[in-house]
Amino acid sequence: MxxxxxxxxxxxxxxxxxxxxxxxxxxxxxxxxxxxxxxxxxxxxxxxxxxxxxxxENCYDPHDSNEIRLWDGVAPGAAGNDPCRDIPFLRIFPGRTSENSAHVAIIVIPGGGYDRLSDRKEQEPVADYFSRELGVTAFVLYYRLVQRDGTYHYPVPMWDAQRALKLVRHRSSQFGIDPSKIGLFGFSAGGHLAATVALHAASDFDLPTRDGIDSVNANPNFLGLGYPVISMLPDQYASPNSLKHLLDGYDGREKARLEPYLSAQLNVPPGLSPVFLFESMDDKQISAENSVMFARALREAGISAEVHLFPHGVHGAGLATGIPDEEEWPGMFRRWLVERGFVH
Missing domain, CATH: 1.20.5 (Single alpha-helices involved in coiled-coils or other helix-helix interfaces)
Incomplete structure (x- = not known):
């Protein structure tokens, strides 16, 4: 048991x-x-x-002393006060200063098809290079972007870019800048924005409100362009995305008027400041014909221009570090500035 x-x-x-x-x-x-x-x-x-x-990173921070609102109050046409959408601003990258001379300023305008600023390669790395290697004071422009409902389409980005140039010139003594040595450098859609502001400097793009800064000269002293959007004409290599976003809500006769008005190859004025441009002929996003057309228009207008059409490159690469051919442009741009007396 x-x-x-x-x-x-x-x-x-x-x-x-x-x-x-x-x-x-x-x-x-x-x-x-x-x-x-x-x-x-x-x-x-x-x-x-x-x-x-x-x-x-693309949002305005009122506590950051390196960020400068373009308007002290509400920006013209603002739909709200969202720091990530409604407040255009500049971020400053101070350059080397000397005791007895003011120096150059370059306003960097990144691309993104007018509805985004997603490629950081065209923002801080470029501005930091300009500041550190060229000794200039660089600014990155964070302009308002077209929203899904069409808010901030043309001419709002033009208001922001022109205001940035005028603001830097207006406060040039504060920044230690020579007001006669202020340039724009735009990439892709930002290149279109930079070119449009330079070519139509006599226009205020029907800005609805004005203050003392708006009376400042709006002509840049030089214009730099990297793989730019140039055309807004659908039958002349317009970028579908940039065209769609910038002219969202326009149609009929008004759209037919704006497409050629915003096509840089058709609007080169006499006496335009010198231009530096680079592009890769195998650009897979924006047809290189944009740059070819603009280079031809500059030559026909007798404008001083240095144009580099590389066999190979990558759209959106910014400084293009490590990309054969295209990576040469920063050094070429520096030599170009030296030859014209902007930097030493």
Whole structure:
């Protein structure tokens, strides 16, 4: 009897151990199977955080002394006061200063198709290079972008870009800048914006409100362009995205008027300041014919221009570091500025 009882107890112990081992293995496998999902969830969460932080870099921060609002109050045409959407501003990158001379300023205008400023390669890296290597005071312009409902389409980006130039010239003594040595350098759609402001400097683009700064000369002293959008004519290599966004809401006769007016190849004025332009002939986003047409128009108008059409390059590359051919442009631009007496 005692032997039977002992055997039953041993059987129960083995059964208990078997059930415990089974549950342990089952739960362990379930946890292992869930690890990739947990990892992916954490990765997606991290990516979302990174995306948010990248977006916030384009937002105005009133506590950052290096950021300058274009208007002290509400900007003309503003739909609100959102620092990430409604407040255009400049971010300054101070250059080397000397005791007895003021120096050059370059306003960098990044691209993005007029509805975004997503490519950081055209923002801080370029401005930092201009400031550090050329010794100029550089500014990055964060202009208002066209929203999904059409808010901030033409002419709002032009108001912001022209105001940036006038503001820098108006406050040139504060920044230690020679007011006769202020240039624009625009990339892609930002190149279109820079060219439009330079070519139509006599216009205020029907700015609805004005103050003392708006009476300042709006002519840049030089114009730099990197793989620019030039044309707004659909049958002359217009960028579909830039055209769609900038002229969102326009149609009929008014759109037909604006397309040629905003096509730089058709609007080169006499006496335009010197131009530096680079483009790659294998540009896969914006047809290189934009730059070819503009170079031809500059030559026909007798405008001083240095144009570099590289066999190879990458659209949106900014300084193009490590990209054969195109990576030569920063050094070429520096020599161009030296030859014209802007930098030493």
């Amino acid at each position: 005692n032997t039977l009882r002992i055997r039953r107890m041993i059987a129960k112990v083995f059964l208990f151990l078997f059930l415990f081992l089974f549950l342990f293995l089952f739960l362990g496998l379930a946890c292992v199977a869930s690890w990739p999902h947990v990892t992916r969830a954490r990765t997606h969460q991290h990516e979302a955080t990174d995306t948010k932080s990248r977006s916030e």
